[in-house]
Amino acid sequence: MTTSTINRPQINAKIVHFGKLLKGVIMEEFDANVDQMDDPKDFKRYLDQQSLLTLPDIILIEVDDNKHCFDQIKEIKKNPLLQGLIIVLLGIKEDKSWRKMALDLKVNDYYTYPFPLEDFSERLNFLVKFKLIKPKLLELAQKVDMEYQIPWTKRAFDLVASGMALLFLFPIFIIVAILIKLESKGAVIYKSKRVGAGYKIFDFYKFRSMRSDADKMVESMAGMNQYANESDAKNGKAAFVKFKDDPRITRLGSFLRKTSIDELPQLINVFIGDMSLVGNRPLPLYEAEQLTTNEWSTRFLGPAGLTGLWQISKRGKKDMSETERKELDNYYATNYSIFLDLKIILKTIPALIQKEEV
Template sequence: MMNTSTINRPQINAKIVHFGKLLKSVISEEFDANVEQMDDPEDFKRYLDQQSLLTLPDIILIEVDDNKNCFDQIREIKKNPLLQGLIIVLLGIKEDKNWRRQALDLKVNDYYTYPFPLEDFCERLNFLVKFKLIKPKLMELAQQVEVEYQTPFAKRAFDVVASGIALLLLFPLFIVVAILVRLESKGPVIYKSKRVGAGYRIFDFYKFRSMRSDADKMLDSIADLNQYANESDKKNSKAAFVKFKDDPRITKLGAFLRKTSIDELPQLINVFIGDMSLVGNRPLPLYEAEQLTTNEWSTRFLGPAGLTGLWQISKRGKKDMSETERKELDNYYADNYSILLDLKIILKTIPALIQKEEV
């Protein structure tokens, strides 16, 4: 008779190396996977030095507690060209913000504090392995999906005419805002970032800069402010979207630009050149798009990326806008967008521009 505990044991389709002592028994007993256990730093280093392309593990689990060499080990792995593609996940027993900050600085793939939901942990590891395999083909994937999605002619014509007229009328405002942004703080006037739009196509996304020039470097220190971080009831589960309440990186002028949505106006350039549409699903940063690759949520990328959309007119800036609600709104628009729906959204956008909360 088959043991039910074996049947229910989570499956990880990967070769794993675990370094550490405190969770050694947990890893060996709970995971039905090819896990190689090590607890001696010299043995661990020797093991990594002896690897070849044919013998490399997929995932390295490294314990942080009682491991003074933890972050040095990660640096050594990152330095080795052969090992740079390995998935590194840190495991801890006690919560330590300093350790998490160092982990983020070193760009490890994840950090879990025990006890954690086993199924959630295994699902995350399997996702990391799968994404590692598809990431080099991201541009190829974008080309394949883009063939299936084409902006309707009427929608594209409306976008070109409307965005062109808007850019001409708003040009004086652009000049004034550019001067004010430059006077308040050093750095570029226009903030440019990579975004993922329709068909997973990656493009440069434009906004008036509303944050300090070192905003990206402060992400790790304000991670606790992410309003989506605590939505899931699973400890250590990842939020797909990132949005901060009372973001300390925003400048005084930036707060005004955001509250009035003036910071979004340079995206009219994206609309005019065809990266986006006036109405659609908001294009996502790469780190958010990476987590929306399942069949359930990838639907949003089969519709146009937009300057405004259902999310903006329904619950923008409100505390009760959950991650699930936002995904569902995106999926609904991708399945049902039309000229009539676009006109309704545009008419409702102006009242929604003034946000009630600093998010």
């Protein structure tokens, strides 16, 4: 072991470095997980592809010969997912105006090279240890919620329509509840945590259509996921989970799913404001964590819904790819209106009868 290796600063963090001038110093001197890039387009693409599961801990950005420096910082600060990351600027010449701009943008630190590498490493470790740099899903929800508010006309329609539907369908609720109890042990209503508009987490209601131990069987059935073999999933888990011919479904449950009767308790979610009649389907936590990149998080800036574009487009069909579903979700989030909602509602009834066990 050489002396230089022994004295090399230790940083227990994942680092991203943007710049050319100090590239050799960063890559050679620091024993850390460093992603190096010097092209602005590559840097932007890298940041856009990050999710809660892949976020770096520290972003080092060079100021010299980087006309995009302060714009890059502004973009990072604007993104709810990235704005909690540690940002440290590096320069090779002192410039008071740059320091002032960095101070105004509230970066974590600014170093001018040459500087003691051990001190620099110690400072980075300190920032990592005492800063909450990885936003949790709930923290992200609080920030995104400020950007998304359901229009009052949509909320009023949801309240009236779901209230009337619950009153009219009450006898069906009673009959289905009795049949579920007669067929198998377990709760009548299946309740799970879902992520909806603005990353809001809520209790999601359905009539139970599976065995009571269905959740425990998911991991052993990973190979049956119809989205698992797509190109988007090759470098990690698929964003969505859907099983064809799911063995966990009961005989009554199969009928409830084919007729979408199992979805009726979600009218309660609509009535209390967790969801809307029309929107993007609220996702389980493990699916939502896969969709926190800039590219796909747009879907959470629209309402969560009982029905939506992908349900009336290709629900249950083999050619409904994960990418297509995400694109439809993004489209609805940026284009939804009362007229589009009415069109989706009118097309939902024919889409309720599924041909496949999915």
